Amino acid sequence: MTRDLLVVDKVTKRFGGLKAVGGDAGLSFSVPEGTFLGLIGPNGAGKSTTFNLISGVLKPTSGAVILDGKDLSVARPSDIASYGLGRTFQTPRAFPSLTVLENVMVGADNEGETLLSVLRGGWRSRERALRAKAGEVLDRVGLTERINDVVANLSGGELRMLEVARQLVRDPRILLLDEPTAGVDPSLQAKLSRILVDLHAEGRTLVVVEHNLHFLLQIADSVVVLQNGELLSKGTPGEIKADEKVIAAYLGA
Ligand code: ADP
Numbered sequence: 001m002t003r004d005l006l007v008v009d010k011v012t013k014r015f016g017g018l019k020a021v022g023g024d025a026g027l028s029f030s031v032p033e034g035t036f037l038g039l040i041g042p043n044g045a046g047k048s049t050t051f052n053l054i055s056g057v058l059k060p061t062s063g064a065v066i067l068d069g070k071d072l073s074v075a076r077p078s079d080i081a082s083y084g085l086g087r088t089f090q091t092p093r094a095f096p097s098l099t100v101l102e103n104v105m106v107g108a109d110n111e112g113e114t115l116l117s118v119l120r121g122g123w124r125s126r127e128r129a130l131r132a133k134a135g136e137v138l139d140r141v142g143l144t145e146r147i148n149d150v151v152a153n154l155s156g157g158e159l160r161m162l163e164v165a166r167q168l169v170r171d172p173r174i175l176l177l178d179e180p181t182a183g184v185d186p187s188l189q190a191k192l193s194r195i196l197v198d199l200h201a202e203g204r205t206l207v208v209v210e211h212n213l214h215f216l217l218q219i220a221d222s223v224v225v226l227q228n229g230e231l232l233s234k235g236t237p238g239e240i241k242a243d244e245k246v247i248a249a250y251l252g253a
Pocket residue numbers: 015018020041042043044045046047048049050
């Protein structure tokens with residue numbers, strides 16, 4: 001058995017009176033290292049909030065999130081990134097006035113590290129290495145021709161790919177993507193699907209939230225289904241597709 005890289009342990013999150021995640025008992029699931037988990041559920045089910053809890057943007061009301069044995073409820077988002085967790089947001093967050101390349105290089109920067117290499121005089125070689133790495137990940141997501149374009153000129157799909165590149169340049173062990181196919185045309189979706197399959201094959205751990213079930217059920221190892229913040233079902237894509245509760249949640253919504 002592979003060990004769990006991520007453990008969500010009886011987590012709840014309330015916003016005032018609203019139980020956004022976990023209901024009363026708390027939400028629990030775990031992600032073994034190197035596996036690909038899909039997270040689905042109707043609008044408002046708590047998927048993005050769950051991502052915010054895992055990445056430290058929000059702190060749980062109760063329960064714990066453990067990444068590689070470290071309790072994230074006492075860590076800052078910047079610490080969490082340095083533990084090897086990368087994430088994208090449902091609404092892309094790139095810098096619109098910078099170029100594609102600049103966005104990836106900014107994303108790769110870790111302030112403390114940059115300062116250290118300046119002090120050690122290693123800044124130039126670090127920048128060169130970073131430039132090469134940025135070129136590699138941009139090639140991987142198909143944005144090589146856009147490298148010097150300003151981000152404001154990208155299509156919605158290209159912007160999503162840029163967000164993936166900005167995370168990949170940091171070499172995350174676990175990558176969380178929030179609705180990566182939203183606003184992405186079918187050919188770019190197919191490309192994204194291949195990229196995720198490759199990342200998975202390389203041993204990277206993936207957690208992906210999707211509205212597009214067809215996309216996710218073809219490539220994920222296992223799926224967690226949320227409804228009203230609570231776990232409705234979990235299993236392999238085949239089990240999820242056959243689950244009456246899941247079918248009712250989607251058809252009834
Ligand atoms: P999903 O991503 O599954 O569509 P969300 O996690 O965004 O769902 O939202 C779950 C519930 O929590 C929704 O009812 C939403 O309105 C509410 N919610 C999310 N973020 C906040 C917030 N910062 N303050 C108050 N309510 C929120």
